[in-house]
Amino acid sequence: MSVIRPKPPEDPIQYDPSAVFATGGISREGLASLSPRLDQARQETLTDIDRFRTGKTRPGEVLDPAFIDLPDRLLADYNTQRPESELFAILSTARRIREAVDRVVVLGIGGSYMGTRALFEACCHPFHNELPRGERGGRPRLSFEGFNIDNDAAQGLLDLLAVPASGGGPDDLLARWALLIVSKSGGTLETAVATRLFLATLFEAVGRDRGRLAELVVPVTGKSGRLAALAGAIGCPDVFDIPDGVGGRFSVFTAVGLLPAAIVGIDVVRLLEGAAAMNRRFREAPVAENPVLQYVGVCHLAEAEMGATIRILSTWSSRLEAVGLWYDQLLSESLGKGEQGATPLTTVTTRDLHSRGQQHQEGRRDKLITNLLVGEPRRDPIRLPSIGGFAANQDALDDLVGRAWPDMLAAAAAGTNEAYAADRRPTADITLPRIDEHTVGQLLQMLMLATVAEGRLVGTNPYGQPGVEAYKQCMMRRLRP
Numbered sequence: 001m002s003v004i005r006p007k008p009p010e011d012p013i014q015y016d017p018s019a020v021f022a023t024g025g026i027s028r029e030g031l032a033s034l035s036p037r038l039d040q041a042r043q044e045t046l047t048d049i050d051r052f053r054t055g056k057t058r059p060g061e062v063l064d065p066a067f068i069d070l071p072d073r074l075l076a077d078y079n080t081q082r083p084e085s086e087l088f089a090i091l092s093t094a095r096r097i098r099e100a101v102d103r104v105v106v107l108g109i110g111g112s113y114m115g116t117r118a119l120f121e122a123c124c125h126p127f128h129n130e131l132p133r134g135e136r137g138g139r140p141r142l143s144f145e146g147f148n149i150d151n152d153a154a155q156g157l158l159d160l161l162a163v164p165a166s167g168g169g170p171d172d173l174l175a176r177w178a179l180l181i182v183s184k185s186g187g188t189l190e191t192a193v194a195t196r197l198f199l200a201t202l203f204e205a206v207g208r209d210r211g212r213l214a215e216l217v218v219p220v221t222g223k224s225g226r227l228a229a230l231a232g233a234i235g236c237p238d239v240f241d242i243p244d245g246v247g248g249r250f251s252v253f254t255a256v257g258l259l260p261a262a263i264v265g266i267d268v269v270r271l272l273e274g275a276a277a278m279n280r281r282f283r284e285a286p287v288a289e290n291p292v293l294q295y296v297g298v299c300h301l302a303e304a305e306m307g308a309t310i311r312i313l314s315t316w317s318s319r320l321e322a323v324g325l326w327y328d329q330l331l332s333e334s335l336g337k338g339e340q341g342a343t344p345l346t347t348v349t350t351r352d353l354h355s356r357g358q359q360h361q362e363g364r365r366d367k368l369i370t371n372l373l374v375g376e377p378r379r380d381p382i383r384l385p386s387i388g389g390f391a392a393n394q395d396a397l398d399d400l401v402g403r404a405w406p407d408m409l410a411a412a413a414a415g416t417n418e419a420y421a422a423d424r425r426p427t428a429d430i431t432l433p434r435i436d437e438h439t440v441g442q443l444l445q446m447l448m449l450a451t452v453a454e455g456r457l458v459g460t461n462p463y464g465q466p467g468v469e470a471y472k473q474c475m476m477r478r479l480r481p
């Protein structure tokens, strides 16, 4: 028997804006003449890493570029100093938690949970939480809280935690759960109040045993702050750091995203390898062949020359919706400053052709649609069955018997693009060869790099989110008059 395992695929994702040029709204020549500025934006993006490391930050400037080479650094450390590496620690804790509990509750908001949700929905079984533990490969269920102040949603999760599927007592593995608390600042109210609530619930669930509580709580936070202090008081054996220089919405490849991903069985090494592959393309490929810079250039020109201030990410798989929502947050918080910045909007197609399609086809000409297409499904294609003995051809589908779901989706994508093109509605395509850890790693890194590079192109600091403070202050004035 051969011991050589086939190497999993590492095909690159592709960006194709040709249908945008075909509208005549912007041209290939226009994009080519933007090349020097795009190159400059790339240089600035990469130079920021050195500026950050050498402390050359300008007065008052927020600078968080350490996410850029993070995948490369994590992989290099893992390969050279395995037991001491951060990735090894993440994988060890993931294994410990995986073997101890059947559900993990992630508390976090914004950048502290949206990347995890994107990874979970893209890379796990679409009904992971509904499957019995055996069919989940012994991996826990994953639930999210602390991203809202929704009384009934929180009560609903408490119901689930109180009544485990097995109906067993606290020593029953299927009844046990753990808490991952994620907050870089450690002080965000939504997450902090949920932390109190779920800590109190967990404390009761472990029979008020402080040692067991500590083992089932894993904080992921900045070096100091209230959550770090709380972790110390509880005595949590594992606490993960969100490194300086990595902002919340850029933290998906820190323990913020990697720990829960590893717990539910996502191959985090392949995720990081995908991200590192995108880094190489960003650094090395000439502007004209660089997916990050081409994407930035087209989005920028479409906004400046076609008035496309709304950027629709049209995801052609339900599994990519949470990636889109993560990107909505990334783009909004990074570039929505100084009364500038395009408005991102995620859709799931074909679902939303039946809710938004009308407007995209005939509404204001203020949209650039970027399709997020998937080359091949992960599972065997489903084919349309014949109707069987209980009816004739009343649904008039007999001529499609044997047609595969991916073929029908491809027809929908080509047909939608054709209809938009006929009305000069600009569409571009990002194509993932398939949805797996490697392509998702590439995609998330591509979108983070693009966001920062666009910020440098247009002179908006992509890091920090000063505007979010206003609501917090107004809210706290009401809570603590």
Ligand code: PA5
Pocket (backbone or CB within 6 Å): 109, 110, 111, 112, 182, 183, 184, 185, 186, 187, 188, 191, 247, 248, 249, 250, 333, 465
């Ligand atoms: O991108 C960001 O920095 C924000 O979206 C934060 O992630 C979000 O506000 C949560 O902050 P914290 O992790 O400090 O609780």
